Amino acid sequence: xxxxxxxxxxxxxxxxxxxxxxxxxxxxxxxxxxxxxxxxxxxxxxxxxxxxxxxxxxxxxxxxxxxxxxxxxxxxxxxxxxxxxxxxxxxxxxxxxxxxxxxxxxxxxxxxxxxxxxxxxxxxx
Numbered sequence: 378x379x380x381x382x383x384x385x386x387x388x389x390x391x392x393x394x395x396x397x398x399x400x401x402x403x404x405x406x407x408x409x410x411x412x413x414x415x416x417x418x419x420x421x422x423x424x425x426x427x428x429x430x431x432x433x434x435x436x437x438x439x440x441x442x443x444x445x446x447x448x449x450x451x452x453x454x455x456x457x458x459x460x461x462x463x464x465x466x467x468x469x470x471x472x473x474x475x476x477x478x479x480x481x482x483x484x485x486x487x488x489x490x491x492x493x494x495x496x497x498x499x500x501x502x
Contacts, residue, residue: 421462426476466490
């Protein structure tokens with residue numbers, strides 16, 4: 378009986394986290410790799426929110442790097458870009474939605490690279 382209560386509680390927690398993520402993502406533009414490339418041409422900038430180890434393997438040329446877990450403490454580094462759209466990216470597009478949500482709450486214009494850097498690399502084939 379107790380194990381059923383724990384399973385129910387864990388399931389409820391995951392459901393609430395999922396709903397929160399969907400709620401936070403409202404109003405954040407999701408761009409394909411080709412759309413993001415066009416946005417860059419018109420002044421948007423890319424923000425890599427992956428870990429340093431991930432960035433060492435590959436990155437989008439000209440992008441800034443602030444890992445998502447450091448974003449709250451380093452947001453001041455983005456002040457000079459407040460007038461531009463910041464398109465966040467990670468490996469698959471999940472962490473970047475969280476980063477974009479934080480930036481949006483702080484007053485930035487943001488977007489998300491759908492599919493992450495994997496979609497960017499695929500579009501270059």
